Amino acid sequence: MATIDIHTLERRYLDSCDRHGIVPTNVVLSALFKAKVRKARSEVVSLVILLDDLTDDHFHPLLDLLSGIDFSEIEAVDFINKSSGFLSGECVLSLMRAIHKKLRVVDLQDKLFGKEFLLDLAQRGLRCQVLYLKSSHFRKLNMVGKFVHMHTLNLDFSASLTSFREDCFSCMPNLKFLSLCETRISNLWTTSAALAKLPSLTRLRFQNCLCLDESGRCCVSSQGKANESNDSGYIHGRFYSEEPWSIDEEILYQSANAEEQGMNTNDINFDQSTVEYSSDNSEVDFSSHHQDRCLPHFLPDASGWGELFDLQNQNSLGLWDIQDEVPLPSSSNSKHMPCSASRKFNSCHSSPICYEKYYREYMIASLQNLKNLDNLPIEKIDRERAKAVFSEHFEYQPYKRQNKENVVRILYKREIRATHTQAGSSREKLSYSSCDSPSYYSRSLSAAKMGSSAWPALHPLSWLGNPLRDERRSFRPRQFEYHPSDSSLMVFGTLDGEVVVVNHESENIVSYMPSLGIMNSVLGLCWLKKYPSKLVAGSDNGSLRLYEINHMSQASVGSGSVAFDDFDQLTSVHVNSADELLLASGYSKHVALYDISTGRRLQMLTDLHREHINVVKFSNHSPSIFATSSFDQDVKMWDLRQKPNQPCYSTSSSRGNVMVCFSPDDQYLLVSAVDNEVKQLLAVDGRLHLDFRISSTGSSQNYTRSYYMNGRDYVISGSCDESVVRICCAQTGRRLRDISLEGKGSGASMFVQSLRGDPFRDFNMSVLAAYVRPSSNSEIVKVNLLASNDYFEKVHLYSRFSHPLHGLGG
Known part of the structure; x- marks a missing residue:
C-alpha cells in the first residue's frame, strides 16, 4: 500500500467533517500543520492530539483520520490532556486503539474520564510506548492488559495507589522506566515481587532525587531541562523515554518542575467537607483523592532531613540508617539525604516505601537488572552493600532458606528418603543426614509455599447463626483469643460487653453471651487450659466472669457464668498454668490475685509499678511466675512464692510498655513499648537478647503489640497508628515480611488493634483491625502466609471498622 501523505490525511479529515456536519476543529488542523513543519525540518514527523478542547462531536472525523495513520508518513501519534476534558472516556480509548503501530505518548488525567475508563485501560491495555497518568486514581494497580510496546510508565502523584495486584505487570515485557513518586505504596515485599515480573526494568523511582551543585542549587536549568548526560530518561523534566525526542511542542514537554519540584501542599485547594469515603473495594478509587496528597500519617518522624549531608562522609552510616533516626519535617514535602557518590542531592515527593528501613x-x-533507582545510578559498590545489608537484616525465605523451593520436589525428596530409610541402607541414610530434623520437611514446605507468593491470603471473618441477637447489628470485636486445645475455636469480646465463642473455620457461632448490662467493653480474655470449656472475661467497668461455654446456650441466657470480685478499670486478665489462680491489672498500680474455683479475691498486690499496669501475664509452665508491663517504662518479673513487694528483677524500655508475653517455652520475654520498641529478653534474668529495631513513627499514641508465631520461631508485631504487621525471626531479628492491611477507598486508613499467632498452624495469624473513623466496626482478619490472596479478595469484602480505646489491654 502506498504511503499516505499528510495533505491526504488532512483532506480525509475535512471530508469526514463535511459528511458528519461538523466544523473542523483547530486542534486537529493545527496538529496536522505542525506535522508538516516537522517533516520540512527533517524532524520526527509526529501528530500531537490535544484532547482538552475536543468533544464527542469531533469523535467520528478524528477516528476516520486516525484509522489511516499506520499507513501514512506520520511516524508517531501522541495524545495529550492537560487539565480539562469534554470527550468521553469511551471515545478516547477508541481513538487511541484505532492506532496499531504508531501510538507513542499517552499523557492523560484519568479523573476527567471516570472509573470505567481506567479499568478498561488496565484490563485491555494499549499499544503506546509511553503512558503518563498524572494523579491517577488507581488504588490497587492491576495492569494485566497487553502493554507490550510500552517502555515508560509514569504514575506520579497517584495518591490513592497503595499496592499492586499479584498479576500486575505480567504483560509489560519491554517496560524499562517506571515512576511512582508520591503514591501511598509502602510494602517492600509485594512491591519488589510485582516489579520482579518486569524483565526489562532498568530505571525506577519512588521519589525525585535531584543533584545539587556547590551552591546548593538544583542541577536543572530554570527552564526545567535536566542535564541529559545524567538523566537522559527525561524530556524537559518528564519521565518519558531513553533518549530525548526532537519534539518542539512546548505544551507537550513543558517543564515539569512546577509539578514535581515546586509543588507545595499548601497550594492544593480542596474542600474537606466534600470528602467522602468509598465503600467500594475495587481497584480504582474516585471517592476522595486529594486529602492524602502529602501522606503525613504514612511517614515516620524524620524532621532532621532539612540538613544537607556530605555524601562521601555519610555513606558508611547507611542511607536509611540515618533516615530512620532523624525525623521528617511535617511542613515540607522534601528532604535532603546522602547517596553513594561524593555529591549532595535533594529528594522530594517521596512515597512511603522510601521511609522503610534499608x-x-x-x-x-x-531487582538484579535495575541500573538506576530514584535518579541515582546503581554502581557495583551499591550492589555489594545491598547484598550485605539484605543478608544482615532480612530473611529471603523462612528458616534461613537461601533459594525458592518447589513444593512437589520437596514432597518427592521426602518420599525418596522414607523409602531409603525403610530399606535400611546405612550408606543412603548418611546421604540424607541433613534432613534428619523432624521439622525439616515441614519447614521446607512452609518456605516453598511462602516463596510462591508475596501476597498472603487475608480473610475477614463474618459470623453466622445468632438467633439471640439482632442480625442487622454487626459485632464490634475488641479482644480475641485462640482456644488452647481446639484448633477450630476462638473467643472474642466486644465493645458492647458480649462474649462470643466461634468456629473460625466454618464461621459459625458456637456460644454467645450477651452483656445484659453486666459488662462494658471486653478488654481481657483467657481460656483455662485444664478445663478448656471455661474462659475468663473482664471488661473495663471492672466486671470479671468465668464462663462455661457449654452452658452459654441460646436457651439459657445469663446462665453458665461465675462472678468474681470487681477490679476497677480493668485492662488485662490471665490464668496460671494450673488453672488455680487469676491475675487482673488495669488503670492502677496494683494487681489483683483471685481464686479461680471460688471467684474470691485472695490478695491485692499494691504499688507494683509507678504508673498503671497495662498487661499482666503468667508464665506458660510455672504457676507462680508472672510478668507485668507498665507505662512507667518498666517490665518486672514476679514470683508469688516470694514477697509481693520485691520483683525477681526489673528492666526498662525507653517508652511506656504496652505488652509483655512469655515465649511458649518460657525461655524469653517479648516486650512491646510505645511506637515500635520491641525487644526480646532472657526470662531468667531480664537481659536483652534481641532488639528488633523497628522504625518509629514519632507518635506517642502508637501503641505496639507483639506476639509469637510458629512456637517461638517468629515474632509478629503491629501498632495502632499503622496498617502493617511485621514478621521477624525471633532468633536473629531479621525481617521476613510485612503484611499490609488495606481498607476501602483512599480515606480508609486502617490500624492494628490486636493480633495473635495461630497456635496450631504455622505462618497463620489473626489480626483485629480497625478503621480510623469512629463510625465503623472493627473486624478480625485471618492471615495465611502460605496461601494466595487472590481468591479471598474476590469473594470477601471488608466491613467498616471502629476506632475504640486502642491503648488498653493486649
Missing part, C-alpha cells in the same frame, strides 16, 4: 538496599538486592 529501602534502597532492599530494592537493589531484589
Whole structure:
C-alpha cells in the first residue's frame, strides 16, 4: 500500500467533517500543520492530539483520520490532556486503539474520564510506548492488559495507589522506566515481587532525587531541562523515554518542575467537607483523592532531613540508617539525604516505601537488572552493600532458606528418603543426614509455599447463626483469643460487653453471651487450659466472669457464668498454668490475685509499678511466675512464692510498655513499648537478647503489640497508628515480611488493634483491625502466609471498622 501523505490525511479529515456536519476543529488542523513543519525540518514527523478542547462531536472525523495513520508518513501519534476534558472516556480509548503501530505518548488525567475508563485501560491495555497518568486514581494497580510496546510508565502523584495486584505487570515485557513518586505504596515485599515480573526494568523511582551543585542549587536549568548526560530518561523534566525526542511542542514537554519540584501542599485547594469515603473495594478509587496528597500519617518522624549531608562522609552510616533516626519535617514535602557518590542531592515527593528501613538496599538486592533507582545510578559498590545489608537484616525465605523451593520436589525428596530409610541402607541414610530434623520437611514446605507468593491470603471473618441477637447489628470485636486445645475455636469480646465463642473455620457461632448490662467493653480474655470449656472475661467497668461455654446456650441466657470480685478499670486478665489462680491489672498500680474455683479475691498486690499496669501475664509452665508491663517504662518479673513487694528483677524500655508475653517455652520475654520498641529478653534474668529495631513513627499514641508465631520461631508485631504487621525471626531479628492491611477507598486508613499467632498452624495469624473513623466496626482478619490472596479478595469484602480505646489491654 502506498504511503499516505499528510495533505491526504488532512483532506480525509475535512471530508469526514463535511459528511458528519461538523466544523473542523483547530486542534486537529493545527496538529496536522505542525506535522508538516516537522517533516520540512527533517524532524520526527509526529501528530500531537490535544484532547482538552475536543468533544464527542469531533469523535467520528478524528477516528476516520486516525484509522489511516499506520499507513501514512506520520511516524508517531501522541495524545495529550492537560487539565480539562469534554470527550468521553469511551471515545478516547477508541481513538487511541484505532492506532496499531504508531501510538507513542499517552499523557492523560484519568479523573476527567471516570472509573470505567481506567479499568478498561488496565484490563485491555494499549499499544503506546509511553503512558503518563498524572494523579491517577488507581488504588490497587492491576495492569494485566497487553502493554507490550510500552517502555515508560509514569504514575506520579497517584495518591490513592497503595499496592499492586499479584498479576500486575505480567504483560509489560519491554517496560524499562517506571515512576511512582508520591503514591501511598509502602510494602517492600509485594512491591519488589510485582516489579520482579518486569524483565526489562532498568530505571525506577519512588521519589525525585535531584543533584545539587556547590551552591546548593538544583542541577536543572530554570527552564526545567535536566542535564541529559545524567538523566537522559527525561524530556524537559518528564519521565518519558531513553533518549530525548526532537519534539518542539512546548505544551507537550513543558517543564515539569512546577509539578514535581515546586509543588507545595499548601497550594492544593480542596474542600474537606466534600470528602467522602468509598465503600467500594475495587481497584480504582474516585471517592476522595486529594486529602492524602502529602501522606503525613504514612511517614515516620524524620524532621532532621532539612540538613544537607556530605555524601562521601555519610555513606558508611547507611542511607536509611540515618533516615530512620532523624525525623521528617511535617511542613515540607522534601528532604535532603546522602547517596553513594561524593555529591549532595535533594529528594522530594517521596512515597512511603522510601521511609522503610534499608529501602534502597532492599530494592537493589531484589531487582538484579535495575541500573538506576530514584535518579541515582546503581554502581557495583551499591550492589555489594545491598547484598550485605539484605543478608544482615532480612530473611529471603523462612528458616534461613537461601533459594525458592518447589513444593512437589520437596514432597518427592521426602518420599525418596522414607523409602531409603525403610530399606535400611546405612550408606543412603548418611546421604540424607541433613534432613534428619523432624521439622525439616515441614519447614521446607512452609518456605516453598511462602516463596510462591508475596501476597498472603487475608480473610475477614463474618459470623453466622445468632438467633439471640439482632442480625442487622454487626459485632464490634475488641479482644480475641485462640482456644488452647481446639484448633477450630476462638473467643472474642466486644465493645458492647458480649462474649462470643466461634468456629473460625466454618464461621459459625458456637456460644454467645450477651452483656445484659453486666459488662462494658471486653478488654481481657483467657481460656483455662485444664478445663478448656471455661474462659475468663473482664471488661473495663471492672466486671470479671468465668464462663462455661457449654452452658452459654441460646436457651439459657445469663446462665453458665461465675462472678468474681470487681477490679476497677480493668485492662488485662490471665490464668496460671494450673488453672488455680487469676491475675487482673488495669488503670492502677496494683494487681489483683483471685481464686479461680471460688471467684474470691485472695490478695491485692499494691504499688507494683509507678504508673498503671497495662498487661499482666503468667508464665506458660510455672504457676507462680508472672510478668507485668507498665507505662512507667518498666517490665518486672514476679514470683508469688516470694514477697509481693520485691520483683525477681526489673528492666526498662525507653517508652511506656504496652505488652509483655512469655515465649511458649518460657525461655524469653517479648516486650512491646510505645511506637515500635520491641525487644526480646532472657526470662531468667531480664537481659536483652534481641532488639528488633523497628522504625518509629514519632507518635506517642502508637501503641505496639507483639506476639509469637510458629512456637517461638517468629515474632509478629503491629501498632495502632499503622496498617502493617511485621514478621521477624525471633532468633536473629531479621525481617521476613510485612503484611499490609488495606481498607476501602483512599480515606480508609486502617490500624492494628490486636493480633495473635495461630497456635496450631504455622505462618497463620489473626489480626483485629480497625478503621480510623469512629463510625465503623472493627473486624478480625485471618492471615495465611502460605496461601494466595487472590481468591479471598474476590469473594470477601471488608466491613467498616471502629476506632475504640486502642491503648488498653493486649
